[in-house]
Amino acid sequence: MARFLSLFRPQPFLGLLGRRNPTFCNMSMDSQARETFRAAVEAVQPDTVVRQSIERNGDSVVIDGHRLTLSHNLHLVGFGKAVLGMAAEVERILGDHLVRGVISVPHGIQQTLQQHGKSHLLLEADSRIKVMEGAKHNLPDDDSLKAAEGIKQLATELTEKDLLLVLISGGGSALLPAPIPPISLQEKLDVTRRLAAAGATIQELNKVRRALSLLKGGGLAHHAHPAQVVSLILSDVIGDPLDLIASGPTVTCEVWPEEVLSILERHKLLSSMPASVTQVLARQGPRWKENDKHSDSPGEALNAVIGSNTVALTCAGQRVRELGFRPVVLSPGVCGNVRLVSRLYGLLARFACSREEPPPEIAAEVLRLGPEVGMESWDLCRTMQVLGEERAEGWGATCVLAGGEPTVELTGKGQGGRNQELALRVGLELRGLELPPQGPVFLSGGTDGQDGPTEAAGAVTDAGLYDEARAQGLDIDSFLSNNDSYTFFSHLSAGERLLAPGLTCTNVMDVHVLLIPAIPIKIS
Ligand SMILES: Nc1ncnc2c1ncn2[C@@H]1O[C@H](COP(=O)(O)OP(=O)(O)OP(=O)(O)O)[C@@H](O)[C@H]1O
Numbered sequence: 001m002a003r004f005l006s007l008f009r010p011q012p013f014l015g016l017l018g019r020r021n022p023t024f025c026n027m028s029m030d031s032q033a034r035e036t037f038r039a040a041v042e043a044v045q046p047d048t049v050v051r052q053s054i055e056r057n058g059d060s061v062v063i064d065g066h067r068l069t070l071s072h073n074l075h076l077v078g079f080g081k082a083v084l085g086m087a088a089e090v091e092r093i094l095g096d097h098l099v100r101g102v103i104s105v106p107h108g109i110q111q112t113l114q115q116h117g118k119s120h121l122l123l124e125a126d127s128r129i130k131v132m133e134g135a136k137h138n139l140p141d142d143d144s145l146k147a148a149e150g151i152k153q154l155a156t157e158l159t160e161k162d163l164l165l166v167l168i169s170g171g172g173s174a175l176l177p178a179p180i181p182p183i184s185l186q187e188k189l190d191v192t193r194r195l196a197a198a199g200a201t202i203q204e205l206n207k208v209r210r211a212l213s214l215l216k217g218g219g220l221a222h223h224a225h226p227a228q229v230v231s232l233i234l235s236d237v238i239g240d241p242l243d244l245i246a247s248g249p250t251v252t253c254e255v256w257p258e259e260v261l262s263i264l265e266r267h268k269l270l271s272s273m274p275a276s277v278t279q280v281l282a283r284q285g286p287r288w289k290e291n292d293k294h295s296d297s298p299g300e301a302l303n304a305v306i307g308s309n310t311v312a313l314t315c316a317g318q319r320v321r322e323l324g325f326r327p328v329v330l331s332p333g334v335c336g337n338v339r340l341v342s343r344l345y346g347l348l349a350r351f352a353c354s355r356e357e358p359p360p361e362i363a364a365e366v367l368r369l370g371p372e373v374g375m376e377s378w379d380l381c382r383t384m385q386v387l388g389e390e391r392a393e394g395w396g397a398t399c400v401l402a403g404g405e406p407t408v409e410l411t412g413k414g415q416g417g418r419n420q421e422l423a424l425r426v427g428l429e430l431r432g433l434e435l436p437p438q439g440p441v442f443l444s445g446g447t448d449g450q451d452g453p454t455e456a457a458g459a460v461t462d463a464g465l466y467d468e469a470r471a472q473g474l475d476i477d478s479f480l481s482n483n484d485s486y487t488f489f490s491h492l493s494a495g496e497r498l499l500a501p502g503l504t505c506t507n508v509m510d511v512h513v514l515l516i517p518a519i520p521i522k523i524s
């Protein structure tokens with residue numbers, strides 16, 4: 001620990017050499033935080049990520065370093081919240097080779113995109129791709145079941161001459177339900193709903209979904225065999241695990257019934273499973289034996305992650321540098337309870353804003369909390385080193401960027417989301433760090449534009465939050481204990497701290513922005 005802590009001692013004063021120009025930007029810190037979030041979301045727009053990942057050269061295309069030959073043999077399927085815009089871009093680039101496609105997208109998305117003037121994310125009227133809407137409220141339903149059947153049918157008809165392009169983004173699991181008989185859609189829906197309500201992680205949930213589905217866990221690639229299969233994936237899971245994003249329909253993976261049973265057991269659901277589920281889990285051998293054209297073939301695919309939280313944070317870093325801040329990307333894998341996450345951001349702000357060398361206890365507590373919220377000690381050390389250097393120089397403004405998906409323990413009945421609750425808690429942690437003209441600012445936002453079941457994506461806070469709320473008669477503690485962060489921010493200063501970008505058409509989890517202003521150096 002002593003070796004770690006010595007890393008954060010301020011470097012010798014560098015004088016004017018090596019300093020960046022301070023920002024001459026007239027934007028407030030609040031607006032700069034919002035602009036940083038905007039840049040993060042912009043970087044992972046569905047059409048942008050597709051354009052960047054496909055290189056067309058005459059009748060061939062390079063994807064993820066692999067050259068593929070096109071001869072009017074391209075077929076397309078897709079499922080997920082961002083897939084419509086991805087498909088529109090694919091058709092613009094490769095449309096002349098496209099034979100046909102089927103995509104499963106959220107209910108009402110075409111109308112919403114139209115209303116928001118996002119016609120570039122919609123297909124043309126003469127498109128060869130059939131759009132099927134379903135999965136209201138992100139839950140599988142009869143409409144998404146029909147879409148999944150259409151996708152399976154298309155895949156099954158392919159030959160070795162064909163190329164199947166699969167577009168995948170978050171929400172894909174609910175948009176591609178294909179329960180293994182005799183499991184019914186309702187039974188599968190009940191299992192996933194109860195697991196989610198019991199607090200299962202997305203990893204646990206998707207391991208169970210994979211075991212009960214014909215198309216997940218590599219099933220789609222299998223049905224498309226012997227066609228060549230290429231997937232373009234916009235990741236919404238920490239660490240970008242190919243086998244878990246949308247339950248990995250093009251990633252061959254073995255299902256271990258024991259693992260699935262132990263997940264159900266852990267959440268006390270095993271004894272109440274329907275007979276159909278236990279029957280499917282008890283079967284030996286490959287899952288796709290029945291009515292199957294290639295029962296022994298696993299179906300290999302090329303899987304390329306084309307957008308992720310990391311991409312969003314990197315681009316946010318570039319933008320914030322233009323605004324005059326030194327960016328440091330802490331981690332794209334923040335998880336754990338928002339209480340702990342807020343404590344950690346509060347400590348980092350305190351560390352950065354300290355006019356003298358910060359007490360070693362701060363760094364020690366940061367390193368202790370790190371593993372509980374998915375942050376590596378190395379990344380925390382690196383971040384504190386940057387913050388320490390800027391503080392020692394006496395005017396460097398910094399921006400800590402992170403992302404992921406923390407969790408909230410729901411105890412109340414209020415309206416809110418994990419981003420708004422995190423911002424509220426960080427606001428409290430920043431209390432006492434007021435600096436003229438403005439102290440550190442923190443933003444937390446869901447990149448899909450929606451935080452929990454609310455109209456907002458998140459919120460922006462700073463050290464003045466507590467006093468502002470008090471002056472307006474709002475008791476932060478009671479809003480927090482009722483998980484009522486959206487109501488709190490809606491009432492506070494006419495909602496001006498809310499972050500409400502509207503529909504963003506993408507989703508790479510949440511983005512956190514901690515802006516630290518230049519700290520006036522203490523002359524002793
Ligand atoms: N009142 C509340 N206060 C705080 N958090 C809440 C509240 N209600 C729901 N949540 C949290 O919101 C999350 C669900 O919201 P949301 O639909 O944005 O999730 P998501 O994981 O981002 O889904 P997706 O990735 O499919 O968009 C859950 O983590 C839940 O605990």
Ligand SMILES: O=C(O)[C@H](O)CO
Pocket residue numbers: 169170171172173174202206236237244245246247
């Ligand atoms: O669809 C899903 O399974 C989740 O969004 C994670 O990818």
